[in-house]
Amino acid sequence: MHSRNLILLSLIALFSFTGCSNKSGKNGDHSSQASTQASEAKGQYFSAKIVSWSVGPEVSGDSLADINNACIVEITTPTGGIPDSLTVQDIFPYMKVHGHGAPDEQITFTVEGNRIKISKIAFTMSGPWELHVKATTNGQSEELEIPVVVP
Amino acid sequence: MKFLNSISWFLISAALFISTLLVSSEGYACASCGSGSDDPLILWPNEQLKTYLGISSSSRFETVDPNGKIGRESGPTAREAITFAAGKALRNDLFFTLTLPMQQNRLNGNSLRSLGDPVLAARWSWLMPEFTEPSRPQIQLMASYKLAHAKALQETKRVDLLDTFGTGVPELKLGVDAFWGQGVLKGGFALAGLFPDERRLGRSAVFPGNGLRATSTLGVSLGADNKLLAGVVREAREERRNDGLRVSQSEVLAHSIFVTCDWMPLPRNMIRLSISDKGRVFENRNMIAASSLSLAWLSTWE
Numbered sequence: 001m002h003s004r005n006l007i008l009l010s011l012i013a014l015f016s017f018t019g020c021s022n023k024s025g026k027n028g029d030h031s032s033q034a035s036t037q038a039s040e041a042k043g044q045y046f047s048a049k050i051v052s053w054s055v056g057p058e059v060s061g062d063s064l065a066d067i068n069n070a071c072i073v074e075i076t077t078p079t080g081g082i083p084d085s086l087t088v089q090d091i092f093p094y095m096k097v098h099g100h101g102a103p104d105e106q107i108t109f110t111v112e113g114n115r116i117k118i119s120k121i122a123f124t125m126s127g128p129w130e131l132h133v134k135a136t137t138n139g140q141s142e143e144l145e146i147p148v149v150v151p
Numbered sequence: 152m153k154f155l156n157s158i159s160w161f162l163i164s165a166a167l168f169i170s171t172l173l174v175s176s177e178g179y180a181c182a183s184c185g186s187g188s189d190d191p192l193i194l195w196p197n198e199q200l201k202t203y204l205g206i207s208s209s210s211r212f213e214t215v216d217p218n219g220k221i222g223r224e225s226g227p228t229a230r231e232a233i234t235f236a237a238g239k240a241l242r243n244d245l246f247f248t249l250t251l252p253m254q255q256n257r258l259n260g261n262s263l264r265s266l267g268d269p270v271l272a273a274r275w276s277w278l279m280p281e282f283t284e285p286s287r288p289q290i291q292l293m294a295s296y297k298l299a300h301a302k303a304l305q306e307t308k309r310v311d312l313l314d315t316f317g318t319g320v321p322e323l324k325l326g327v328d329a330f331w332g333q334g335v336l337k338g339g340f341a342l343a344g345l346f347p348d349e350r351r352l353g354r355s356a357v358f359p360g361n362g363l364r365a366t367s368t369l370g371v372s373l374g375a376d377n378k379l380l381a382g383v384v385r386e387a388r389e390e391r392r393n394d395g396l397r398v399s400q401s402e403v404l405a406h407s408i409f410v411t412c413d414w415m416p417l418p419r420n421m422i423r424l425s426i427s428d429k430g431r432v433f434e435n436r437n438m439i440a441a442s443s444l445s446l447a448w449l450s451t452w453e
Contacts (some may be wrong), residue, residue: 059223062258062311092354095402097217097437099357099391100304122310125214126222128400151222 039147042131045140046083048133049078050148051115057129057150060122064106070119073133073146082114083137090134091118094145097128123150190272191447192236194246196279198451201341203250205423205447213440215430217400221440226312227256232267234447244276256313263313270297274328275408285333293343295324305352320359322347330368337378341366345388350420355393360403362388376415385406385433406433419451 039050056069077083088111092104104121109118116133123129130145192203208231214224231254238248252267272295280289303319304312326343345362363386370380388403407429414422423446430440 060225060310062225064310067310094354096393097397098393099352099355099359099393099398099401101353103308103310105308106310122225124226124304124312125224126220127214127216 010133040069041144041146042078043142043144045078045142046135046137046144047078047080048135048144048146049074049076050131050146052095057123059126060102060124064120067106067120067122069123070117071120071121071131073116073118073131075114075116075133075135075137077137085139086111086114086135086137088116088133088135089115089141090132090143091121091123092132093123093129094132095125095127095129096145098125123148126150144148168245178294189246190274190293191234191250192238192248192449194240194248196243196276198246199239199240199453201238201449201451203234203238203447205232205234205363207232207234207443207445209441209443210281211440211442215298215435215438215440217402217436219436220307221431221432224439225310226315228258231255231257244279244318246262246274248272248274254316256316258260258311258313261311261313265301265314265316266303266396268297268317269300270295272296272324277327280333286330286331287333288331288339290330293324293326293328297322297324299348299350303352305355305357318347318359320347320350320357321353324364327365328366335372337368337370337372337380339366339368341368345386349392356395358392358395360388360401362386362403370411373412373414376413378413378423379410380413381408381410383432384429401437403438404434404436405430405438406435408432421449422450424448 041048050071050073052076054070058069060067060069075083075086088109091109092101093106094101102124104122106119106120106122108120109116121131127150129148129150131148132143132145134143159358159429185417191205192201194201208228208229212224212228214222216222232252234250234252236250238246240246248356250270250272253264254267272293274293276291276293278288278290281287283315297420299317299319299321301317302314303317304315305319307315323346323409324343326341328341330339331337345364347359349356349358365385366382368380368382370378372378386403386405390397390399391401392398407427408426409425411423411425416422425445427443430438
């Protein structure tokens with residue numbers, strides 16, 4: 001009886017204090033659809049970069065009037081040129097490390113040349129977010145994730 | 152300030168625990184299970200039908216990022232819950248419980264209510280306590296399944312997030328719970344594997360990652376039918392997956408501490424007061440910190 005208790009206790013203690021504390025260094029299969037750097041994402045057909053924030057990034061408030069994050073995203077071709085055409089299908093924030101997004105129906109954006117002016121982006125908590133930009137440049141569509149760290 | 156708050160919680164818990172040690176001098180042979188933090192309702196070997204009715208309040212929500220840094224979050228500032236659970240024993244060593252939480256989120260004077268995620272659980276006693284062997288623990292194998300009934304954060308359209316009540320993902324829990332409860336000093340360990348399902352929520356198929364939950368409990372008798380318990384819960388999950396792809400730096404690590412006081416004012420009726428603080432002690436990553444207070448009435452009918 002005592003030996004069985006001892007074995008059980010040892011196993012539990014082992015798992016309790018060492019088990020699953022997995023801060024792994026694996027970076028292989030993460031779901032980013034493009035190689036990314038801070039506030040910039042590079043895809044097969046275009047690159048997207050946040051060139052300025054007029055408000056934020058910050059944790060949003062709890063009403064539509066309190067969602068004020070606004071930025072300008074610049075779209076370029078993979079070689080750094082200005083695309084001949086640009087249409088934007090969708091823009092929304094997502095937080096991959098927590099597996100959720102944020103309400104995005106209030107987001108508005110306008111396209112001026114190769115720049116997208118985006119406003120009313122909700123970030124519901126601090127931490128690493130991605131601003132998804134789904135767009136078509138020169139007839140080719142792609143969705144990029146631009147990293148955004150919300151303090 | 153937040154660090155000081157956590158220290159305060161810990162010191163109060165420690166003071167309560169130590170003062171209780173000093174005033175207790177008698178030993179009582181009882182199974183004394185049923186106070187782990189893993190399940191709200193656990194039946195003693197001689198109980199056939201038991202219910203739990205509890206109210207709880209959670210607040211001080213803060214987000215913890217992949218580096219353990221505490222930050223802000225929007226949404227409800229408080230959540231209250233009325234939890235009802237019923238347990239039925241099929242044999243002395245086997246029982247089932249069903250837990251139904253009714254929750255209310257509050258923010259700036261507004262509130263919304265919803266049924267939370269129901270949990271169906273079963274426990275089988277592999278080893279039963281015996282009066283003749285005070286050192287013999289009660290060891291139970293436990294299994295539970297949490298349904299994903301309540302709306303999750305991924306599904307909400309409200310900017311105030313008031314309608315978010317659940318994780319959105321069903322989860323199976325399998326584990327073992329050992330408790331030494333026959334002496335003045337009590338204690339135990341529970342270890343459970345957490346196995347969520349993948350579920351499409353909002354824009355992505357979400358899989359929160361398998362995990363391990365370990366609960367360590369230490370306590371003391373406060374007379375024949377009353378006791379005080381304190382413990383630590385450690386929950387760790389592997390990387391989550393979005394649309395089948397692993398997300399780097401998404402591992403979850405969450406520690407919480409709790410203190411529970413059981414008081415039996417009438418035979419077969421117990422009052423349980425619990426306080427807990429999650430995410431502000433030890434190391435934590437990718438979780439929501441919160442403080443909770445709950446009061447429950449447990450009644451044995453058969």
